[in-house]
Amino acid sequence: MSAYEPVIGVEIHVQLSTRTKMFCGCELSFGDPPNTHTCPVCLAHPGVLPVVNEEAIRRALVIGLALGCEIAPRSIFHRKNYFYPDLPKAYQVSQFDIPICGRGEFTAIREDGSELTVGITRAHLEEDAAKLTHEGGRRAGAEGSVVDFNRGGTPLVEIVTEPDLRSGSDVATFLRQLRQTLLFLGVSDCSMEEGSMRADANVSIRPVGSHELGTKTELKNMNSFRFLERGIEAEIARQERILSEGGRISQETVHYEPETGHITSLRSKEESHDYRYFPEPDLVPVVPDPAWVESLRAEQPELPVPLRRRMVAEMGLSAEDAEVLTESPELVEYFMQAAALADPKACANWIRGELRAQLRETGEEPWQSKVTPAHVAALVDLLAAGTVSVPAAKEVLAGMIQTGDQPAAVVESKGLAAMDDGDLAAIIAELVAANPDQAQQLRDGKDKVLGFFVGQAMKQTGGRANPQSVQKLVREAVLGE
Amino acid sequence: MIDESTVNHVARLARLRLTPDEQQVMREELSGILEHIDAIRAMDLDGVEPTTHVIAVENVLRPDVPRPGLSRDDALREAADVVDGSFGVPRMD
Numbered sequence: 001m002s003a004y005e006p007v008i009g010v011e012i013h014v015q016l017s018t019r020t021k022m023f024c025g026c027e028l029s030f031g032d033p034p035n036t037h038t039c040p041v042c043l044a045h046p047g048v049l050p051v052v053n054e055e056a057i058r059r060a061l062v063i064g065l066a067l068g069c070e071i072a073p074r075s076i077f078h079r080k081n082y083f084y085p086d087l088p089k090a091y092q093v094s095q096f097d098i099p100i101c102g103r104g105e106f107t108a109i110r111e112d113g114s115e116l117t118v119g120i121t122r123a124h125l126e127e128d129a130a131k132l133t134h135e136g137g138r139r140a141g142a143e144g145s146v147v148d149f150n151r152g153g154t155p156l157v158e159i160v161t162e163p164d165l166r167s168g169s170d171v172a173t174f175l176r177q178l179r180q181t182l183l184f185l186g187v188s189d190c191s192m193e194e195g196s197m198r199a200d201a202n203v204s205i206r207p208v209g210s211h212e213l214g215t216k217t218e219l220k221n222m223n224s225f226r227f228l229e230r231g232i233e234a235e236i237a238r239q240e241r242i243l244s245e246g247g248r249i250s251q252e253t254v255h256y257e258p259e260t261g262h263i264t265s266l267r268s269k270e271e272s273h274d275y276r277y278f279p280e281p282d283l284v285p286v287v288p289d290p291a292w293v294e295s296l297r298a299e300q301p302e303l304p305v306p307l308r309r310r311m312v313a314e315m316g317l318s319a320e321d322a323e324v325l326t327e328s329p330e331l332v333e334y335f336m337q338a339a340a341l342a343d344p345k346a347c348a349n350w351i352r353g354e355l356r357a358q359l360r361e362t363g364e365e366p367w368q369s370k371v372t373p374a375h376v377a378a379l380v381d382l383l384a385a386g387t388v389s390v391p392a393a394k395e396v397l398a399g400m401i402q403t404g405d406q407p408a409a410v411v412e413s414k415g416l417a418a419m420d421d422g423d424l425a426a427i428i429a430e431l432v433a434a435n436p437d438q439a440q441q442l443r444d445g446k447d448k449v450l451g452f453f454v455g456q457a458m459k460q461t462g463g464r465a466n467p468q469s470v471q472k473l474v475r476e477a478v479l480g481e
Numbered sequence: 482m483i484d485e486s487t488v489n490h491v492a493r494l495a496r497l498r499l500t501p502d503e504q505q506v507m508r509e510e511l512s513g514i515l516e517h518i519d520a521i522r523a524m525d526l527d528g529v530e531p532t533t534h535v536i537a538v539e540n541v542l543r544p545d546v547p548r549p550g551l552s553r554d555d556a557l558r559e560a561a562d563v564v565d566g567s568f569g570v571p572r573m574d
Contacts, residue, residue, distance in 0.1 A: 019545050019547055020546065020548075024548075024550070025543070025546065025548030025549075025550070026547070026548075026550045027547040033553070033566060034553075034566045034567045035553050035556050035566055035568070036553050037550060038550050038551050038553075038556045039548075039550030039551055040551070042550075043551070043556060051541060051542070051543045052541065052542050053542070053543060053545050054542035054543060054544055054545060055544075055545035056545075074539075076533045076534075081494075083496060084573070085568075085570040085571075085573060132570075132573060133567070134572065134573065143572050144569050144570060144572050145569075145570050145571070146565070146567035146569055146570070147568040147570055148567050149556070149568070274494055279534065281535075283541075284534055284538045284540070284541050285533065285534065285539050285540075286539070286540060286542075287539045287540055
């Protein structure tokens with residue numbers, strides 16, 4: 001047990017997937033040739049005037065509402081001043097003391113089912129910087145960096161949390177479920193690889209029982225949640241080592257090297273945090289119409305975390321079912337359509353189990369396949385009615401994946417209907433006669449041997465035997481029950 | 482009167498190199514501005530909305546519709562250095 005308690009807050013930058021940039025009509029693009037989506041505004045030519053993208057405001061509000069944030073009745077933009085080649089104006093338009101979304105909170109569900117609630121300090125709008133690539137010898141005899149302004153001016157929402165997190169794994173849990181929520185809201189692609197979602201963590205430790213905050217370091221720009229989790233754990237360990245040896249933590253930006261597991265300190269840039277914010281005179285205040293905000297609130301989709309709770313409490317699903325089925329909005333929609341028509345728990349089992357397993361071969365997702373939610377529901381009903389056995393149902397599913405036919409039609413065409421008990425009884429009688437040792441075991445009270453008979457009966461009937469019927473008939477034949 | 486080191490700090494943040502004469506001028510001019518702000522601070526401003534913009538206009542927004550921008554050649558025309566379609570700058574890492 002460590003003598004120190006970690007205290008962690010995170011800052012998440014989310015690129016909004018609007019069509020155009022924050023303050024100009026340049027199209028957003030990823031992967032296009034450099035500097036093919038620019039204009040005088042996002043290149044900061046003299047005399048230009050930025051105009052706010054209404055859709056960026058809408059999406060910021062949608063995010064704020066999902067995080068339970070107070071929506072500012074009136075918010076303004078500020079200039080954050082610093083010099084860097086990825087920032088042509090020498091300031092970033094951001095928000096400072098009156099962000100569009102104020103305090104809120106977000107609850108995630110840990111693997112063990114416990115809930116993790118994290119305070120949201122704010123969520124504000126700003127513009128992304130351009131992409132700076134460090135060249136290093138691409139030109140003969142010269143070293144330099146190159147700037148691509150396609151990304152410059154992309155709308156960003158920065159979400160800042162309270163220092164409520166206590167471990168790397170909680171940070172990863174929180175971020176994964178926050179990401180999932182943002183995907184459900186349809187506001188961003190949230191691709192860590194492409195940088196449309198980026199997370200920094202502020203990490204400090206303090207003696208257990210203390211309520212003061214220790215000196216924090218900032219772990220920057222990890223491009224996966226797993227690396228961020230490991231980086232935080234490594235940084236906590238580093239700080240513990242320093243403090244237990246009587247040293248002091250210096251406030252700096254640190255970098256985690258996933259390959260080596262090492263933490264390195266980045267040069268702290270002198271005075272780099274003196275941003276001299278002041279209100280952006282080129283932009284007027286944003287005053288969202290309360291009626292608009294209310295309509296956005298009413299239109300919010302059911303979000304994954306509450307949805308998971310409801311699936312468990314009201315639909316009889318396991319926590320794991322609920323977690324798997326809320327993986328994407330598409331999967332939720334697919335499951336919900338099936339569950340409206342047949343037993344939800346059985347639909348959940350078939351969708352997350354056999355359907356996804358069989359689709360793995362084609363690489364399709366359920367909603368992309370020929371199997372509709374109604375097909376799944378019909379199959380579940382056929383099983384419940386005893387029309388098909390479980391092994392036969394798996395074959396029916398395989399047939400549906402190929403043809404897109406109704407399950408009843410596949411049962412018909414493949415002759416997969418469960419055998420009636422009269423036909424089955426004859427096969428069971430033969431099996432019992434052919435396997436006297438196993439029959440004796442059953443007489444000796446070893447019920448486990450019933451599994452053997454079920455297996456044999458399945459083989460004999462090509463999977464058309466109903467396992468319950470087989471067990472009943474074997475007992476009748478052997479024990480005279 | 483603000484001190485020299487404050488003037489130098491602000492100048493450095495703005496990437497300005499000031500001669501000793503200019504530093505003196507800046508000290509006086511910046512001090513004048515700050516005194517003006519002190520005069521405002523001394524007033525009773527309870528209930529007065531802070532001014533963040535000089536014109537009373539709100540919600541100037543545009544629809545999320547793409548508009549044509551610059552060709553790459555035009556965008557790069559005034560660049561001091563061009564490397565493969567990008568702006569070349571001194572090494573920054």
